[in-house]
Amino acid sequence: MFVLTKHNSIANQFLAELRDKIIQQDRMRFRRNTERLGEIMAYEISKALAYQERDIVTPLGSSSIHTILHQPILLTIMRAGLSYFQGFANFFDRADCGFIGAYREENTENITIKLSYLATPSLAGKTVILIDPMLATGRSIIDSVNAMVKNGTPAHIHVASLVAAPEGLQYLSKNLSLPHSVWTCSIDEKLDENFYIVPGLGDAGDLSYGAKI
Numbered sequence: 001m002f003v004l005t006k007h008n009s010i011a012n013q014f015l016a017e018l019r020d021k022i023i024q025q026d027r028m029r030f031r032r033n034t035e036r037l038g039e040i041m042a043y044e045i046s047k048a049l050a051y052q053e054r055d056i057v058t059p060l061g062s063s064s065i066h067t068i069l070h071q072p073i074l075l076t077i078m079r080a081g082l083s084y085f086q087g088f089a090n091f092f093d094r095a096d097c098g099f100i101g102a103y104r105e106e107n108t109e110n111i112t113i114k115l116s117y118l119a120t121p122s123l124a125g126k127t128v129i130l131i132d133p134m135l136a137t138g139r140s141i142i143d144s145v146n147a148m149v150k151n152g153t154p155a156h157i158h159v160a161s162l163v164a165a166p167e168g169l170q171y172l173s174k175n176l177s178l179p180h181s182v183w184t185c186s187i188d189e190k191l192d193e194n195f196y197i198v199p200g201l202g203d204a205g206d207l208s209y210g211a212k213i
């Protein structure tokens with residue numbers, strides 16, 4: 001598993017601003033910081049993709065360089081995923097993309113996921129980056145994977161999160177049987193009694209777009 005904040009970088013400042021209960025109230029900065037971390041995580045994941053050597057003709061000669069063989073398919077879970085996704089789309093700028101509508105319904109016992117929308121290209125044999133900033137119980141990711149495989153079974157899924165809870169990571173390792181890797185900016189302490197990540201940052205969807213009814 002890759003954890004971005006294990007290494008000091010400017011990314012730590014963006015995550016600190018996302019968590020800070022005052023700064024995070026600036027909705028535009030919240031979305032933009034999320035997007036910036038999406039760009040940085042896209043760069044990190046790009047190192048794990050397949051490359052091919054190409055010769056580029058410049059005005060003065062030719063230059064050999066390794067470029068990405070196939071752009072990954074970018075899939076995100078709405079709402080909160082949208083800004084993080086945009087960071088990936090900025091870097092993987094030729095990628096085919098897909099969208100999943102899912103939200104958590106809380107009851108006292110557990111979380112259930114309501115899936116309402118699925119629009120993806122064919123996923124058969126493809127490398128997919130599944131983008132969702134909050135990995136809390138892990139149920140949104142697992143239910144999304146179970147829904148999206150009807151559009152083909154990917155060769156590999158990169159699960160890209162921003163803040164992950166240990167409980168969610170454990171749920172993924174038990175329930176995600178397809179080849180996958182997990183990428184996150186931080187592994188936090190735990191879930192609270194409402195299944196929110198502690199210390200986390202709060203509700204990423206609401207901070208991005210406002211409370212929903």
Ligand SMILES: O=P(O)(O)OC[C@H]1O[C@H](OP(=O)(O)OP(=O)(O)O)[C@H](O)[C@@H]1O
Pocket residue numbers: 077078079080081102103104105111132133134135136137138139140141168195203204205206
């Ligand atoms: O790991 P889980 O327990 O499934 O929680 C994570 C999910 O919770 C958030 O979505 P939410 O249901 O709040 O919807 P929203 O994005 O519309 O706010 C977040 O965007 C994840 O999709």
Ligand SMILES: O=c1cc[nH]c(=O)[nH]1
Pocket residue numbers: 080134136195196197198200201202203204205
């Ligand atoms: O802590 C959490 C858990 C799920 N969704 C969020 O936005 N935050």
Ligand SMILES: [Mg+2]
Pocket residue numbers: 080203204205206
């Ligand atoms: Mg939410």
